[in-house]
Amino acid sequence: MLHVPAAFSAGVYRGVSMRLIAFLAAFAALGGTARAAPDKMQAVEIGPGATLSVQVRPVPRAGAGEVLVRVRAAGVNPVDWKAAPRRVGLVPGVDVAGVIDSLGEGVTGFKVGDAVLGFARQSGSYAEYALIPLTSLARKPRSMTFEQAAGIPVAAETAYRALHEAGRLTRGQTVLVHGAAGGVGSAAVQIAKAAGARVIGTASADNHEFLKSLGVDKAIDYRAQRFEDAVTQVDLVLNTVDADTGARSIGIIRAGGALVSIVGPPNAAACAAARIRCVRPDRAAGAPNSELLEKIVELADAGKFKVFVDGAYPMTDVAQAWEKSRGGHTRGKLVIQVSAGSAAKHQ
Ligand SMILES: NC(=O)c1ccc[n+]([C@@H]2O[C@H](COP(=O)([O-])OP(=O)(O)OC[C@H]3O[C@@H](n4cnc5c(N)ncnc54)[C@H](OP(=O)(O)O)[C@@H]3O)[C@@H](O)[C@H]2O)c1
Numbered sequence: 001m002l003h004v005p006a007a008f009s010a011g012v013y014r015g016v017s018m019r020l021i022a023f024l025a026a027f028a029a030l031g032g033t034a035r036a037a038p039d040k041m042q043a044v045e046i047g048p049g050a051t052l053s054v055q056v057r058p059v060p061r062a063g064a065g066e067v068l069v070r071v072r073a074a075g076v077n078p079v080d081w082k083a084a085p086r087r088v089g090l091v092p093g094v095d096v097a098g099v100i101d102s103l104g105e106g107v108t109g110f111k112v113g114d115a116v117l118g119f120a121r122q123s124g125s126y127a128e129y130a131l132i133p134l135t136s137l138a139r140k141p142r143s144m145t146f147e148q149a150a151g152i153p154v155a156a157e158t159a160y161r162a163l164h165e166a167g168r169l170t171r172g173q174t175v176l177v178h179g180a181a182g183g184v185g186s187a188a189v190q191i192a193k194a195a196g197a198r199v200i201g202t203a204s205a206d207n208h209e210f211l212k213s214l215g216v217d218k219a220i221d222y223r224a225q226r227f228e229d230a231v232t233q234v235d236l237v238l239n240t241v242d243a244d245t246g247a248r249s250i251g252i253i254r255a256g257g258a259l260v261s262i263v264g265p266p267n268a269a270a271c272a273a274a275r276i277r278c279v280r281p282d283r284a285a286g287a288p289n290s291e292l293l294e295k296i297v298e299l300a301d302a303g304k305f306k307v308f309v310d311g312a313y314p315m316t317d318v319a320q321a322w323e324k325s326r327g328g329h330t331r332g333k334l335v336i337q338v339s340a341g342s343a344a345k346h347q
Helices: 018-029 078-086 146-150 153-166 183-194 205-214 243-252 268-273 290-301 315-326
Strands: 040-047 051-058 066-076 095-103 115-119 129-133 137-139 174-178 198-203 218-221 234-239 253-261 277-279 309-314 333-337
Touching: 040 315, 051 315, 066 115, 066 146, 066 153, 066 315, 078 315, 095 129, 095 146, 095 153, 115 129, 115 146, 115 153, 115 290, 137 290, 146 309, 146 333, 153 183, 153 234, 153 253, 153 290, 174 183, 174 243, 183 198, 183 205, 183 234, 183 290, 198 205, 205 218, 234 243, 243 253, 243 268, 268 277, 309 315, 315 333
Parallel strands: 174 198, 174 234, 198 218, 234 253, 253 277, 309 333
Antiparallel strands: 040 051, 066 095, 066 129, 066 333, 095 115, 115 137
16 A cells, blocks of 8 residues: 655645656555655764764655665765764764665656665765665665665765776776775775776685685785885775875886875875876866766675675664774675665565
8 A cells, every 4th residue: 555645634735746656556556665754763973072863853855856765784984983973963974875765856767666875965864764866866776785885885885986087097007006805995996896907805814715706916015014015016096094095005007007095195206207197186076976886786796795794783872883994904804784684686
């Protein structure tokens, strides 16, 4: 049976366009697959001093060009805790995987009940319901659990833009990925391999088997060896670690090569002297990225992109997840288990 949202009660029907009525009728024809979210939900909220608690909050409603998703899992990124002091009173998190609950006006190509992933920048993602704009929405890879899928959006977008857009990666090039076992690094290794690159990755020795499982051709233990002594004349370096690692990378890149940094700009004069391009991924927050996400989903469906979940935490334990993330040694991704079925591949 179709559950009609309170907002569509008799009095409000006056003025509702024929298009919306047709839309609701289409759900009814689907045998009642339309679900209306409740008015209230459980969500993590950032308090003063970036404290965290689970609160009852209003469920957001999908506006034009948005979908409302019943969240199964939310991905953790360092930006979540870095931005927390500026987001008091709001729901943290960007990465989300779940099932579409309702469609805003003008949304095509998706239907209620679809398993999806995407960016929930405005609403936040550590909540039972989150809003994803159509421009940042993709279907969930069939082979992935919701937890794995929740680890895709920010890390994969960053890695893809860093390698393909900023780095102009071409087949046959040699790429060095610093921090290859982390969220962005592990995504970058797989995206570079899929593009036909030779990939070298830095990580501590404990992560070398993991790097091999991602496809790296050569792993460097940054604790036992200076990477400058192990590699030279690479075409492209992706630095996900720190400014010092970026500065030390300039000397191992061939003239005409590129250093892409997502952790602060390297010294421009040193880059010019070495005749390399030093760049950041060009990404305005909120820029459309659904086509990019779809490319990653296709890689995942082809078995060429995986997400390793290092830890899955209930909403009550977000502080522990952030503490682990702050430690700087996450393997793959951390995720928040938001609702039942987060570890399932299907609904
Ligand atoms: N500008 C952007 O658009 C953007 C987007 C996303 C992320 N970021 C930033 O990029 C950084 C990485 O993000 P992330 O999500 O990938 O973080 P992450 O998952 O927390 O990265 C953790 C990884 O870093 C590795 N690591 C730590 N120190 C290392 C070192 N000295 N050399 C090599 N590897 C080292 C660790 O490997 P071991 O355990 O083996 O040491 C671990 O696997 C963060 O600062 C984040 O804020 C920026």
